[in-house]
Amino acid sequence: xxxxxxxxxxxxxxxxxxxxxxxxxxxxxxxxxxxxxxxxxxxxxxxxxxxxxxxxxxxxxxxxxxxxxxxxxxxxxxxxxxxxxxxxxxxxxxxxxxxxxxxxxxxxxxxxxxxxxxxxxxxxxxxxxxxxxxxxxxxxxxxxxxx
Amino acid sequence: xxxxxxxxxxxxxxxxxxxxxxxxxxxxxxxxxxxxxxxxxxxxxxxxxxxxxxxxxxxxxxxxxxxxxxxxxxxxxxxxxxxxxxxxxxxxxxxxxxxxxxxxxxxxxxxxxxxxxxxxxxxxxxxxxxxxxxxxxxxxxxxxxxxxxxx
Numbered sequence: 001x002x003x004x005x006x007x008x009x010x011x012x013x014x015x016x017x018x019x020x021x022x023x024x025x026x027x028x029x030x031x032x033x034x035x036x037x038x039x040x041x042x043x044x045x046x047x048x049x050x051x052x053x054x055x056x057x058x059x060x061x062x063x064x065x066x067x068x069x070x071x072x073x074x075x076x077x078x079x080x081x082x083x084x085x086x087x088x089x090x091x092x093x094x095x096x097x098x099x100x101x102x103x104x105x106x107x108x109x110x111x112x113x114x115x116x117x118x119x120x121x122x123x124x125x126x127x128x129x130x131x132x133x134x135x136x137x138x139x140x141x142x143x144x145x146x147x
Numbered sequence: 148x149x150x151x152x153x154x155x156x157x158x159x160x161x162x163x164x165x166x167x168x169x170x171x172x173x174x175x176x177x178x179x180x181x182x183x184x185x186x187x188x189x190x191x192x193x194x195x196x197x198x199x200x201x202x203x204x205x206x207x208x209x210x211x212x213x214x215x216x217x218x219x220x221x222x223x224x225x226x227x228x229x230x231x232x233x234x235x236x237x238x239x240x241x242x243x244x245x246x247x248x249x250x251x252x253x254x255x256x257x258x259x260x261x262x263x264x265x266x267x268x269x270x271x272x273x274x275x276x277x278x279x280x281x282x283x284x285x286x287x288x289x290x291x292x293x294x295x296x297x298x
Contacts, residue, residue, distance in 0.1 A: 108266070120252070122275070124252050125254065126287075128269070143279050
């Protein structure tokens with residue numbers, strides 16, 4: 001049987017991880033996150049592809065094609081979480097489950113970050129656990145798809 | 148810090164799991180969920196204390212008693228999540244890591260459930276994965292005070 005494949009998307013500014021606001025986002029890079037996800041995927045006997053985009057439109061293009069190749073999607077939308085209705089529509093239109101992740105605890109930050117416009121179209125949300133948020137989201141998604 | 152003992156706390160109406168609104172909360176009873184979490188704790192090598200209360204004051208008392216007794220808390224505060232300032236203050240006061248979990252995706256439900264009073268004083272939040280949210284919450288907690296970034 002072919003291994004199930006999952007897509008991990010990180011949104012705007014997450015390419016700068018490790019170079020900005022280390023107190024909020026800790027000191028690892030996005031590459032570290034991707035390596036951690038690939039390691040956990042091997043343990044779970046699944047595959048992951050990890051991508052990052054600063055452009056909202058690029059994320060939408062990618063999500064529209066995602067169900068052809070992937071059993072589920074993990075998304076850290078970054079700031080887009082709080083206002084991108086286009087992203088919400090793209091996720092809502094997908095026929096595979098999506099999990100929203102955040103590195104920081106968005107509820108402990110500025111008020112405009114307390115509201116996610118995409119949470120309602122996702123299966124669930126994992127936030128506040130640093131790099132581990134992504135790993136937990138992968139575990140959640142694999143568990144969901146396998147049960 | 149090494150985790151030795153962790154409290155798993157369930158709020159109001161969660162004693163009715165498996166008996167009410169199965170479409171939202173799933174068919175597992177609270178005992179079955181606790182058994183799943185206990186199996187994960189065994190794998191992770193930590194001891195668990197389970198507690199469920201319908202009374203807000205009882206939950207506040209229990210959280211106060213966690214200070215100095217357990218190393219972390221996984222809490223599903225049920226409906227109190229959305230309006231209990233007392234619970235928020237209790238979590239803020241005990242200075243041990245607390246993880247907020249929910250069985251359902253609260254953001255898919257009524258608008259009054261979209262706000263969590265306790266989220267700002269918790270380490271983080273996991274919601275929407277059914278009873279598996281608790282297992283994920285326990286795993287999240289285990290890596291909280293070791294640097295989550297390096298985990």
